[in-house]
Amino acid sequence: MIGLHELLVVSAVLFVLGVAGFITRRNILIMFMSIELMLNAANLVFVAFARHLGRMDAQVFALFVMALAAAEAAVGLAIIVAVFRSRQTVNIDEMNILKW
Amino acid sequence: MLESEFLRWIVLFPLLGAAVIALLGNRIPRSLVGVLASGTVGASFLLGLAGFLKLKAFIGQGGSETAFLTDTLYRWMAVGRLSVDVSFVLDRLSSVMVLVVAGVSFVIHVYSIGYMAGDKSYWRYFSYLNLFVFFMLLLVSADNIVLMFVGWEGVGLCSYLLIGFWFEDLEKAKAGKKAFIVNRIGDFGFLLGIILIFWHLGTINFYGIAEQAPQALERGGALSVTIALLLFLGATGKSAQIPLYVWLPDAMAGPTPVSALIHAATMVTAGVYMIVRLNVLYLMAPAAMAVVAVVGALTAVYAATIGLVQNDIKKVLAYSTISQLGYMFLAVGVGAFSAGIFHLMTHSFFKALLFLGAGSVIHALSGEQDIRQMGGLRLRLPVTYWTFLAATLAIAGIPPLSGFFSKDEILWRSFASPQGHWLLWMVALAAAVLTAFYMFRLLFLTFSGPCRTDQKVTQHVHESPRVMTVPLVTLAVLSIIGGAVGIPEALGGGNGFHHWLAPLLGNENGAVPAAGGQHYSHAVEYAFMLLSVAAALCGVFTAWLFYVEKPGKAAELANRAPISYQLLLNKYYVDEIYNIFLVQPIKLISTYILWKLFDVRAIDGLVNLTGRMVRGLGRVAARLQTGYAQVYSITFILGVVLVLAALIW
Numbered sequence: 001m002i003g004l005h006e007l008l009v010v011s012a013v014l015f016v017l018g019v020a021g022f023i024t025r026r027n028i029l030i031m032f033m034s035i036e037l038m039l040n041a042a043n044l045v046f047v048a049f050a051r052h053l054g055r056m057d058a059q060v061f062a063l064f065v066m067a068l069a070a071a072e073a074a075v076g077l078a079i080i081v082a083v084f085r086s087r088q089t090v091n092i093d094e095m096n097i098l099k100w
Numbered sequence: 101m102l103e104s105e106f107l108r109w110i111v112l113f114p115l116l117g118a119a120v121i122a123l124l125g126n127r128i129p130r131s132l133v134g135v136l137a138s139g140t141v142g143a144s145f146l147l148g149l150a151g152f153l154k155l156k157a158f159i160g161q162g163g164s165e166t167a168f169l170t171d172t173l174y175r176w177m178a179v180g181r182l183s184v185d186v187s188f189v190l191d192r193l194s195s196v197m198v199l200v201v202a203g204v205s206f207v208i209h210v211y212s213i214g215y216m217a218g219d220k221s222y223w224r225y226f227s228y229l230n231l232f233v234f235f236m237l238l239l240v241s242a243d244n245i246v247l248m249f250v251g252w253e254g255v256g257l258c259s260y261l262l263i264g265f266w267f268e269d270l271e272k273a274k275a276g277k278k279a280f281i282v283n284r285i286g287d288f289g290f291l292l293g294i295i296l297i298f299w300h301l302g303t304i305n306f307y308g309i310a311e312q313a314p315q316a317l318e319r320g321g322a323l324s325v326t327i328a329l330l331l332f333l334g335a336t337g338k339s340a341q342i343p344l345y346v347w348l349p350d351a352m353a354g355p356t357p358v359s360a361l362i363h364a365a366t367m368v369t370a371g372v373y374m375i376v377r378l379n380v381l382y383l384m385a386p387a388a389m390a391v392v393a394v395v396g397a398l399t400a401v402y403a404a405t406i407g408l409v410q411n412d413i414k415k416v417l418a419y420s421t422i423s424q425l426g427y428m429f430l431a432v433g434v435g436a437f438s439a440g441i442f443h444l445m446t447h448s449f450f451k452a453l454l455f456l457g458a459g460s461v462i463h464a465l466s467g468e469q470d471i472r473q474m475g476g477l478r479l480r481l482p483v484t485y486w487t488f489l490a491a492t493l494a495i496a497g498i499p500p501l502s503g504f505f506s507k508d509e510i511l512w513r514s515f516a517s518p519q520g521h522w523l524l525w526m527v528a529l530a531a532a533v534l535t536a537f538y539m540f541r542l543l544f545l546t547f548s549g550p551c552r553t554d555q556k557v558t559q560h561v562h563e564s565p566r567v568m569t570v571p572l573v574t575l576a577v578l579s580i581i582g583g584a585v586g587i588p589e590a591l592g593g594g595n596g597f598h599h600w601l602a603p604l605l606g607n608e609n610g611a612v613p614a615a616g617g618q619h620y621s622h623a624v625e626y627a628f629m630l631l632s633v634a635a636a637l638c639g640v641f642t643a644w645l646f647y648v649e650k651p652g653k654a655a656e657l658a659n660r661a662p663i664s665y666q667l668l669l670n671k672y673y674v675d676e677i678y679n680i681f682l683v684q685p686i687k688l689i690s691t692y693i694l695w696k697l698f699d700v701r702a703i704d705g706l707v708n709l710t711g712r713m714v715r716g717l718g719r720v721a722a723r724l725q726t727g728y729a730q731v732y733s734i735t736f737i738l739g740v741v742l743v744l745a746a747l748i749w
Contacts, residue, residue, distance in 0.1 A: 019733075019737055022730070022733055023730050023733055023734055023737070024730070031729070092728070092729050092730070093728065095729075096726075096727030096728060097727070098725060098726070098727035
């Protein structure tokens, strides 16, 4: 059987991958995918504990997170589309309008 | 001690007058301004008279010898041990001062109605003048030294405002500034004196000080002498003695009634009043009294020498004032406090008269002030002439005018008093001779002989209007009969003036044991009196010789001693010396050290440094805002890691 420990490690690895992706990628869509990855890593932790403790609370919470992620993705992508329409780019470095 | 609620109005009426005139002056008719201003001062005089009579009656009916009327307005400040009330006292001394100040001020206000009639700032003048009377009355009726200091500073302020009244003329404005600044130097000493008094005697109330001083201070000790000398420094500033007299001749830039009021009759007497008020304190410091007497005597003769050759009518009178004030300080310095106040009173009569008379002459001659351009005015300005003559006789000390009695008492006491000395008497006598000489010189050059005035001026020569001549006559009457209250016992009088003040004087009422000294008979006193009259007559005769009989003599003497003449004419170059050794160095230090170094580099630098620091910090912090979302996310994640680390460890 897959133990709690293993699930947590996988989840940590996924999270770190998400962070790394978010930090290093330039394409804003890929950054969004990384965010989703991080959220899913968190979900995995919830589900792992739900199985380990035999409770349903955590599973419900995971559903909550998924709903939230969906909503956030919708809004975020809407913003990206709007930005793309004005800047014609998805490169995050070119979306900086600060003077210095 | 009698509670008398009306005392406050003596001081407050002129303040009200000043306020009303200041606020409404440009909207009410001129006549109302003059009447209002004079009225408030007149009301103060009447109230002062009422208070004086009430006090006299109370004492006469068996009240305490040291009784006084008092009126407390409110508690000004109470900090720790220090408690200062705005509280007025009308005792034997302050009643005399109030009567003199309010009385002479009233006369001068009335005179000003005529003198300033053509001036464009008529109401500002009367507002300032009333304000001055308020401060002066505050000064003389305050029951504690802190409140007196308020009045002291206030009269200095009004002096500045009135000297520089015609401030559009730069020289006149500078004169006002000079008066105030020199005064402030003295005030520095005064303030230190006040602080020491409170610190060591625990009280600032005059009666409290008189009580505490003999116990808390060591007679002749360093502390007593220090306090006395510090206060005297303030007096040299306010009352124009050596070394702080230099502002008074320049103060002649102000309107002549101002010179009469402030620089002859009232403000300059504040120093004398202060010493008499604190006579018990001074009696505890004989060394300081000696200094006061010596400075007074020296100033008297010094200023008289300068007055000998001045050609501006007001300058002669200014130096005369300095000289006569020297007499007053000589008197208080040898312990003859009542003599000092007596001379203060008679001097205010005849000196105010002299100044107002000079104003009348200047007014008649359309502004001419140089006595070399005057002459022959005796018949054209009769009232002015005769009143001026009365005042001149008084100041020269010719009996039986008031000046004789007061000056003679000072001369006698400077010799006969326990702290007197024959040298002081000789210096004072010399000054008396000079006084008689230069005053009659002034009289003769102004009124006698051929008319040297310019043709255009001569046409307009006219006697002054009644509003100006009545005050002259009033003061003349006072100058003539004013001595009656102080006729000495040697001449059969009762010297009522002295006995009125005696219960308040430490060396008369036993508060401070007398220093012994010789006792002289009336015959000796009589002899001295004859000597002083003879000296005065010598001065008069010499002046007559030089300026009426043989007009060229004076110029001849000046030519034969050119160096001395130039020295006197240029007032011993004291102003120039002060300028080189004090004024310019202070200006240099102020400009190059205090301003350029301290203010610009240190203080401005500090402020700028703060600004620069904030800017620098801002620049560093701004590096955090790169605009790159990834950098932001790194920061975010770093934060999370740190928090986790903190939690785990």
